[in-house]
Amino acid sequence: MDKQILNIINAIPIWAGNIEIKKLEGGITNDNFLVKDNKKKYVVRLGSDIPEHLVSRSNELIASKAAAKCEISPDVVHHDEGILVLDFIESKTLTNIDVKKNIINIIPIIKKIHKEIPKNIYGQSLIFWVFHVIHNYAKFLNDNNSTHVKILDTLLKNLNK
Secondary structure (H helix, E strand, O other): HHHHHHHHHHOOOOOOOOOEEEEOOOOOEEEEEEEEEEEEEEOOOEEEOEEOEEEEEEHHHHHHHHHHHHOOOEEEEEOOOOOOEEOOOOOOOOOOOHHHHHHHHHHHHHHHHHHHHHHOOOOOOOOOOHHHHHHHHHHHHHHHOOOOHHHHHHHHHHHHO
């Protein structure tokens, strides 16, 4: 394994004791590693922005946090420029046959992704998406104890109709 990569992973300040690092296959725009310390396993993703391919690691972080909050993906444990550390979840990549066999379980997850994740995405967006902007305004008002907080629930319910 590349010494620079080993140095980057070893320097992440969250490890409990010694770590074992294993390269994971895949990752078109990043390198992925399974890291095990004395307590548990994590996935470390290393990669920088690739503007010509519209890859923005800050947007990836925002989406990862939103998905974790909806219990659709693992928790973000640590992040820094070019580094994303997630809790490891034992899993397997589904084949087309697996998808067909499990479609009844998959469809509710897809619905949840489309319905719940946008409610948890805040901050800069690559596009002007009016619903995202309104949710962001509502979060700002809540976070800053606005006098308008008392009407936000009604306004947001009307937004989602």
